[in-house]
Amino acid sequence: MRCRDARKQLGTHNYVEYNPEDLPEPLRTHLDLCPACRRWMERIRAVSDMVRSMAQPKPSDDFTSRVMGSLPKRSVSPVGNWLSGLFGPLRAPSPLLPATHTIAVACLVLALLVGGGLYAARTGSSVDLDMPGGAIVADGATPVTAAASVAVGMSHFRPVSASQPDVLGLEDLILRHENYEMNKPLSTDPGIRLVRDVGY
């Protein structure tokens, strides 16, 4: 047996912690015959002993009070627990990777928006949502407009505020009139409905 192989085996199987007589063959025989490997093993053991014998000091006396004084506010709500349980299996093994949790919640929100948007589109509008040049017109600036824009999944729909009447052309007004009864609000915001984009 070569010294190199012997040392690799000794190290890989942590045989350095064994008594020489407990070592399996052919390691035992090799160590009996090889003073260099015996010396090597003794040195490795000496290093282990040195590390193990190091002092184990205590942290400062006010360690715990400083930790407790630095704790962030944490709300424990039933909803939070339910969500936490729901996404538990998706969690990354490391607690320092909150991104997975955030992504899971973001997916839920996105799914709700897409689902809600498609439902509203199916049930509430005769306007072809795939029609290019469409726009979502809102009576007031509201975050829902942006969300609905994402929900229908079309980048060519854009939120437009009705407080800016100059963005509505004649064609839009005609279309709005014709479809007035048929168009239902795209979202719960009654100010949102679909009209043709006029290129603004």
Next chain:
Amino acid sequence: MTAGPTLSLEQIQGLVRRAQQGDNAAFEQLVELYKTKIYNYALRMLGDPDTAEDVAQETFIKAYSSLSSFRGAAAFQTWLYRIASNLAIDTVRRRKYRQNTFSLDEPIETSDGPIERDIEDDAAGPERRFESAQLQQQVSQAIVQLSPKLRTVLVLYELQGLSYDEIAGIVGAPLGTVKSRLFNAREQLKKILVDEVDVETFR
């Protein structure tokens, strides 16, 4: 080796459950139970008491923030070590802790001021030599010269007394990798110490 918590596993699990429900007194008990272990782990990983204390505190604060995500599949201790390990390695990398090479001629910085390295001669007993603060410092300095991965396994195994399985759970590596890293860590540490000090004189 650091003394372990005196509570039973069930008692610790009970504390964790209470802490998860918002009982800060229970969390405080957990901090008391594990603070010395986590601090020592950080100390040997970083080689600097002040930074080690910061990392240990941060470990508990992170643990508190993530308590709701702890499911108990892993032991609380393993979970804590995992947080501490990530923070310590991040600190090593962020601050670019360079390999703290040192010369035996350099004085050792202590809280009481610099002291000269005094390598005792062979006439002194090995136990006395080994207990000297200088040697402790040398070993500590040698440990921080190891790569973070090797250092983590060495400290967890030799100083914290964890099993291979626990270490594998903490570092997220197979058992064979843990053993291999431990072997490499010992081998490298031996080389460092033999270069600086004749390791055999400490046996």
